[in-house]
Amino acid sequence: YQRRVHGRLEPDSMARVLGVLLVLCVLARAAVLPVRGTRRPDGLLTVAEAFNDNGIDDGAIYHPGWFNEAPAGAPTTAQGYFLREEAARLGAVCLDGTPSAYYHRAGTGSGALKWYIHQQGGGWCESLDSCYGRAQTDLGSSKAYPSTASLAGGYFDVNASINPMMYNWNMVFMRYCDGNSFSGNNATTTPYRNLTLHFRGKIILDAQINSLLHERGLASATDVVVSGCSAGGLATFLHCDHWAASIKAAAAGAKVVCMPDSGFFLDFEGPPKYHSGMTWAFYQQNSSSGVNAACIAGNPQEPSRCMFAQHTAPFVQTPMFPLQSAYDSWQVANDLGNKDVAVVNQWGKNLTALVETLLLQHAQHGIFLDSCYHHCGMWDSIRIDGALSSTALMDWYTKGSSGLPNKGFYNQNKPYV
Numbered sequence: 001y002q003r004r005v006h007g008r009l010e011p012d013s014m015a016r017v018l019g020v021l022l023v024l025c026v027l028a029r030a031a032v033l034p035v036r037g038t039r040r041p042d043g044l045l046t047v048a049e050a051f052n053d054n055g056i057d058d059g060a061i062y063h064p065g066w067f068n069e070a071p072a073g074a075p076t077t078a079q080g081y082f083l084r085e086e087a088a089r090l091g092a093v094c095l096d097g098t099p100s101a102y103y104h105r106a107g108t109g110s111g112a113l114k115w116y117i118h119q120q121g122g123g124w125c126e127s128l129d130s131c132y133g134r135a136q137t138d139l140g141s142s143k144a145y146p147s148t149a150s151l152a153g154g155y156f157d158v159n160a161s162i163n164p165m166m167y168n169w170n171m172v173f174m175r176y177c178d179g180n181s182f183s184g185n186n187a188t189t190t191p192y193r194n195l196t197l198h199f200r201g202k203i204i205l206d207a208q209i210n211s212l213l214h215e216r217g218l219a220s221a222t223d224v225v226v227s228g229c230s231a232g233g234l235a236t237f238l239h240c241d242h243w244a245a246s247i248k249a250a251a252a253g254a255k256v257v258c259m260p261d262s263g264f265f266l267d268f269e270g271p272p273k274y275h276s277g278m279t280w281a282f283y284q285q286n287s288s289s290g291v292n293a294a295c296i297a298g299n300p301q302e303p304s305r306c307m308f309a310q311h312t313a314p315f316v317q318t319p320m321f322p323l324q325s326a327y328d329s330w331q332v333a334n335d336l337g338n339k340d341v342a343v344v345n346q347w348g349k350n351l352t353a354l355v356e357t358l359l360l361q362h363a364q365h366g367i368f369l370d371s372c373y374h375h376c377g378m379w380d381s382i383r384i385d386g387a388l389s390s391t392a393l394m395d396w397y398t399k400g401s402s403g404l405p406n407k408g409f410y411n412q413n414k415p416y417v
Contacts, residue, residue, distance in 0.1 A: 069146040069147065069148055069149075070146075070148040070149050070150035071150070072148075074150065075158050076105070076150045076151055076152040076156070076158060077105065077148055077149075077150060077151075078103035078104055078105035078148060078149050078150070078151045078171060078172075078173060079103065079104055079105070079147075079148055080101055080102070080103050080145060080146065080147050080148055080149060081101060081102055081103070081104065081211065081215075081216075082099045082100075082101045082142065082145070083099050083100050083101065083204075083207050083208065083211060084099045086099070086100070086207040086210075086211070087099035087100070090203055090207055091187070091198070091200055091203055092200055092203045092204045092206075092207035092208075093198045093200055093204070094135070094140055094141050094142055094177035094178060094198070094200075094204075095125070095131055095134060095135035095140035095141065095177060095178060095179055095197055095198055095199070096135040096136070096140055096141040096143075096195060096197075096198070097196060097198050098141050098142040098143055098177075099142055100142065100175065100177060100178075100204040100207065100208065101142050101145050101175045101177075102172055102173060102174045102175060102208050102211075102212075103148070103149045103151065103172065103173040103175075104170065104171070104172050104212070104216050105151055105170065105171040105172075106170055107168055107169045107170035107171075108168045109168050110168060111166070111167070111168035111169040111170070112170075113217075113220055113221055113222045113223070114166070114169040114170065114221065114222060114223040114224070115169055115170040115171075115172065115218060115221050115223070115224045115225070116155060116156070116166045116169050116170070116171050116172070116224075116225050116227065117172040117174070117212070117224065117225070117226045117227065117243075118155060118156075118171075118172060118173050118174065118227050118228055118229075118232065119174045119176065119181075119182060119226075119227070119228030119232035119235040119236060119239075120173065120174055120175055120176035120228065120229075120231075120232050121176065121228060121229040121230030121231040121232035121233060121235075121262075121376065122139045122176050122230065122231055122232075123139075123230070123231055124179055124180055124181065124231055124277065124278065124281050125140070125179035125180070125281065126276075126277030126278065126280055126281050127277075127280065128190065128192050128197070128284075131179055131192070131197055131199075131284075132192050132193055132195060132197065134179055135195055135197060136195075138175075138177070139176060139177060139179070140177050140178075140179060141177060142175065142177055145175060149173060151171045151173055153379075154377065154379035154380075155227060155259075155261075155379060156171050156173075157379075162379075162380060162390065163390055164390055164391065164394055165390065165393060165394040165397060166225065169223075169225075170216075170217070170218075170221075172212065172216075174208055174228075174232075176231065176232060177204075178199065178200060178201030178204055178285075179199070179201070179281070179285070180199070180201050180281045180282075180285045180287060181201065181231050181232070181234045181235040181238060182201040182202065182204060182205040182235045182238075182239060182290070183201050183202055183205075183235070183238055183239075183282075183285065183287040183290035183291050183307070184199035184200055184201040184202055184203075184285030184286060184287055184290055185199075185200070185201075185202040185203060185285070185286050185287065185288075185289045185290045186198075186199035186200065186284070186285050186286040187286075190284075199284065199285035199286065201285065201287075201290060202287070202289065202290030205235075205239060205242075205290075206246075209243070209246050209247075213246070213247070213250050214250075218247065218250070218251070219250035219251055220251060221247060221251050221254045222251075222253070222254055222255065223254065223255050224243075224247055224254055224255070224256045224257070225257055225258070225259050225393075225397075226239075226240060226243045226244075226256065226257070226258045226259070227258065227259040227260065227261060228260060228261065228263065229261040229262055229263070229376040229377075230261075230262050230263065230330065230375065230376050231263075232260075232261075232263070233260035233261045233262050233263020233264075233309075233322070233376075234260070234263045234265055234309055235263070236258050236259070236260035236261075236263055236320075237258075237260050237263055237264070237292075237309040237312050237313060237316065237320075238290075238291045238292055238306075238307075238309075238312055239291075239292075240258035240260075240292075240316050240318045240320060241292060241293075241294070241315075241316055241317055241318050242292075242293075243256065243258070243318070244256040244258075244317075244318040256318060257318065257319045257320065257321065257397060258316075258318055258319070258320045258321075259320070259321050259322065259323065259393065260309070260320065260322045260323070260324075261322070261323040261324075261376055261377075262323065262324060262325065262328055262330070262375050262376045263309055263322065263324070264309045264310070264313070264322055264324045264328075264351065264354075264355065264359075265308060265309050265310070265331060265335060266308070266309075266310050266331065266335060266347075266350070266351060266354070267305065267308040267310050267311060268335050268336060270335065270336050270337035270338065271337035271338075272333075272334045272335060272336075272337040274334060274335040278304075278307045278308065279304045279307065281307070282303075282304040282306075282307040283304065287307060288303050288306075291306045291307060291312065292306055292312045292315050292316065294315040294317075295311060295312045295315040298315060299311065310354055310358065313358045313359045314358045314359075314361065314362075316362075316365075317362075317364075319364040319365060319366075319400075320359070320364075320365045320366075320367075321365070321366045321367065321368065321392075321393055321396050321397070321408070322359070322367045322368070322369075323367075323368045323370075323378075323389055324351075324355070324367060324368070324369050324370070325369075325370050325371070325372055325373070325374055325375070326348035326349075326351050326352055326369055326370070326371050326412075326416075327344055327347070327348050327371065327372070327373050327416045328351075328374070328375050329373050329374055329375045330375040331347075331375075332344055332347065332373070341416060341417065344416045345415055345416045348371070348415075348416055352369065352411070352413075355367055355369060356409075360408075360409060363401055363402060363407075364400070364401065365401065365408065366396045366401045366404070366407075366408025366409060366410070367408070367409060367410065367411075368384060368389050368392050368393070368410045369384075369409070369410060369411050369412065369413075370382045370384060370412045371412040371413065371414035371415070371416070372412075373416065382412070384410040384411065384412045385405075385406055385410050387410065392410050396408050
């Protein structure tokens with residue numbers, strides 16, 4: 001991750017001073033943070049705890065080929081669709097008021113009627129300052145989105161040996177520009193500094209679902225896996241049942257499941273103040289109608305609990321198969337806020353216990369719960385019960401949790417060291 005100031009440095013004394021200070025800051029952060037800029041086997045370049053010039057903590061920013069124009073005719077190329085009419089008519093807009101967008105690559109052969117739908121991640125904005133800063137980046141504005149994108153690697157891979165179940169499916173990549181996991185439903189706007197902020201994630205979500213159903217062919221789907229990573233993984237927990245209901249209203253016979261990646265965020269108030277930040281986002285964005293409706297009904301005194309996967313999971317009825325680390329590197333740094341080995345091990349034990357009591361109490365769910373220190377990615381890099389994530393997903397999808405020896409609970413169960 002680079003600050004934009006790098007491209008403007010001039011060879012004068014002030015620039016040299018700023019450059020030295022920036023290097024010292026980077027070195028200081030590198031001393032306490034996980035290794036950054038590591039190319040994952042699935043093609044993701046993960047940048048942990050990235051900060052831009054506006055002070056946004058976006059957790060993990062992903063830089064595969066998605067943010068660049070894709071080569072024409074390449075098998076990974078997906079066409080971009082900008083929902084300008086929905087922006088004008090419904091208010092389905094990014095933080096800065098620009099139209100939302102998604103990318104679609106058509107399925108082929110046996111995958112022509114099957115769909116993998118991915119909700120992009122990238123943290124949250126938890127104050128007006130951070131929402132203002134985010135609105136000037138690709139996480140809050142569609143101004144710089146390319147017309148096409150290359151969807152490759154991991155869940156998007158076109159190689160059957162890497163992605164055996166979904167290699168030839170329709171692929172959808174939903175760009176994330178609302179700042180709160182596609183949940184905001186605030187009809188008002190918020191003038192702040194020189195911008196007008198919009199909090200419309202739920203409106204964006206519904207507009208994109210409708211477009212996919214009636215303009216891209218999702219209404220004819222036979223199989224659908226809804227997913228997302230990080231903030232997109234949380235979005236998968238929050239909206240899984242909504243996705244299933246919307247798809248089945250048009251395609252009654254479709255099989256719909258959800259696969260959140262690194263989205264099981266715990267409700268915890270440590271030094272990073274994750275609970276406070278997410279609670280602020282819930283109320284600022286008016287997310288009560290943009291999260292799981294059954295969770296809201298079950299928490300009338302404290303509806304903001306439903307902004308957390310931990311509290312949402314017991315209410316999700318659609319089958320889910322999360323990919324999750326017990327020692328998620330982003331959560332350890334930005335939720336727990338403590339890297340002491342004993343404390344992190346206890347965090348992992350607590351997370352595992354919550355998975356068992358809140359998620360796996362429903363027999364339709366499974367999970368691929370690894371013990372590696374990472375956040376997102378790692379597709380087919382970890383083996384549990386003899387299976388990689390791609391084959392575990394395929395076995396769970398075809399046989400169900402009840403048909404597997406481990407009942408769908410792939411648990412690596414190793415200590416953090």
